[in-house]
Amino acid sequence: MIYNNKTILSLLTTLGIGSMLLVASCNSDEFLEDNGTNTFGFTEPRNSEDFETIIEGAYYSMSGEGGFRGMLNAPVLFSAFTSDEGWLPDEYINVSDDARQWYNRDFTDRTLSQPERTWSAAYATIGATNLIIDFLQGDPANGFDDRNGEAWTPRVLGEAYFLRAFSHYQLARMFGPPPTADPSAPSIILRAKTPEGAFDNPGLASVQEVYDLIVSDLNRAMELLPEAFVEGRDPLAYEDRATRWAAVFMAAEVNFMLNNFELAEQYATEVIESGRFELQEDILDAWDDNSLGAQAPEVIWQYVGYNRNQQRWKPIIIHRYLGFTDANGNPDRVSTEQRLSLSDVLVENLGWNNPDVAALDKRHNELYVRIEAGEDSRPNYDQIPGLRIWPNKWYRAEFSGWGTASTASLPLMRLPEMYLTRATVRLLNGNSQGAADDLNAVKRRAWAGDASAFVPVSASEITEEMIALERMIELAFEDDRIYYLQAMQMDIPPGERIATSPFPYGQVELPIPQTEADINPNVE
Structure with missing residues (x-):
């Protein structure tokens, strides 16, 4: 398959793969125009360095291709305003339409800019990953026999599968119902390959189809990704990118959402017992790093904003x-x-x-x-x-x-979540002591008093409510609360909202952006 420069470029812009006009196997510029962003400088991958350039482009697309258009902002904000963890002071200050609507659990507006930016950036990221997956036909053996091929190609392909899974997951959680509600319900546009023509605009896949691809992609990512950056083998930029452990972490998260609790516990345990991460007493350390390779011991994967040439990721808003x-x-x-x-x-x-x-x-x-x-x-x-x-x-x-x-x-991924997920699963399975051990591990590292004064939760005392409360404050405003409740099939409590009932967990979803519906005849 031949891709001209502008075709590749367009896959990495914020138009969004679901609605873009894409011409594959075509060297004409007839349908596409350069938007001023630098092109890759090649029409198709020529060597493993070109694979690296494309996967860097995928990360760059995730950041929104400049400005504040990244895919990571709206998911956090949507979850924060919709859940019961926060209070909106709209009687005292001016607030934006998205904040007010989401806080009021009004999900009807298709014109909000933040969701549209997530939609566009996520599909641009998916488009870049598909360039690699399609070219290699999912097999690193189809790569180049050059000086970096043997070491780089499996890793780049693993990153492509991981980022495709991550992007689809972000979209599915925002724009589709949870799998615990109705697996047959329509969700998002599924992009498992590069579009075949200018008008290749599919409709919405089912929730089950979307999660099947996410799980499949994560399995491939876990097979292909290295466990850590190795100097001399990997390019410098990879030091801050996703390793196998990010895929394992996400596999625990996704399987928890799918109520595949045995697998969720298995993957959470794998991360916890890997020996590569640890709960740390310096609570702030996870939030104040800003240089190449600087990652707190409890962080499995993070979005870096230090804006070095290797990454060019943009600050989150x-x-x-x-x-x-x-x-x-x-x-x-x-x-x-x-x-x-x-x-x-x-x-x-x-x-x-x-x-x-x-x-x-x-x-x-x-x-x-x-x-x-x-x-x-x-x-x-x-x-x-x-x-x-x-x-x-x-x-x-x-x-x-x-x-x-x-x-x-x-x-984006912190070790306490794995402990609290495993605590929940262990308690559901009757392992009260194991659940208490996991809960106490998180509570103890946050204890600011004298160590001798810490009182652990016993196996006879522990409840789901205790774990949920600890999770709520540990991961507050970190894109977790809504999806924990959905996994547990629990309606969203009103929190501090006055005279409201719990909101049905299966109805927390945003409409497909109007920009997509305007162009895609298969999306209403």
Whole structure:
């Protein structure tokens, strides 16, 4: 299959593969126009270095191909505003349409920009991965016999399968119902290969079809990806990219969502017992790294924003919605647009309304800002009654001027999630002691008091509610709460919303963006 320069380029733009006009096996520029982004400089892969260039392009597409158009922002924001973990102060400050609608659990607007950006960036990423998978026909033996071929080709193919699975998963969780609700329901457009022509615009695949491909791709990724970056074997940029452990982590997450609990526990255990990661006492360390190869011991995979030539990934904008400091992460200036605090319900359940209790948790001390009634210095925020605890996780790299703190990496996969997933599965399977051990491991590393004063949860005491509460605060505003509840087939509690009932877990899905429906006749 021949790809001209502009065909490859277009696969990596934010048009989105589902709706783009793509001409494969064509050297004409008739249908496609250059948008100003640098092309690869080749019409088809010529060597293993070209494979590396394409997979770097896939990561770049994930970042949104410049600006703030990446695929990782909307999933976090959608989950944060929709779940019961946060409170929206819309009576006191101006909030954007997406924040208000999602907080009110109104999922009817097809014109919001953030979901459209995720849709476009994800399909651009998928398009790049398919270039590699299609060319190699899924087999690294079809690669090039050059100086890097034997070492690079399996890894690049594994990255392609992983990123395709990750991108489809992000889309399926946002734009489709959960598999625990109705596996036969329509979900998203499935792109298992490069489009065959300009008007190759399929309709929506079923939830089951989408998850079948995700699982299949993860299995291939686990077979092909190396366990770690090796200097001299791998290109420098790979030091910050997905290894086999990212695929294993995601396999645990996906199988948990599918209620394949035995596999979820198996993969979670594999990550926990790998010896490569550890729960750490320095809670902030996962959030303040911003240089090549800098990764906290509990982080399995992260999105890096340090903007080196090897990656060119762009800063995430989650901070612009949820962060406590200003838009540059300056710790001496606070945001006047922060749109969520922890909900009162969560604060009370944690006991954090008591400052002495809250001070015993490192997460409260390091990743949140506690402000009592009337003490907020921000205009309008000072009118908010009662205690508010505001998140402060993002843009936490050292600030030394514009564009420095915002280069902090975004952890996408952290070890505590594996412990808490395994704790849930163990408890469901009757292993109360194992569940308590896992829960205590997470609670102990967050304990800020004297070590001798820590009181572990016993096997006779542990409940699903305890694990869920620990998970809720450990992974607050990290794109987890909604999907945990969906996996457990539990409706979404109202949180601090007034006079509302729990929202049906199977109905938390956004409509396909209008930009797709306008072009694709197979999407209503």
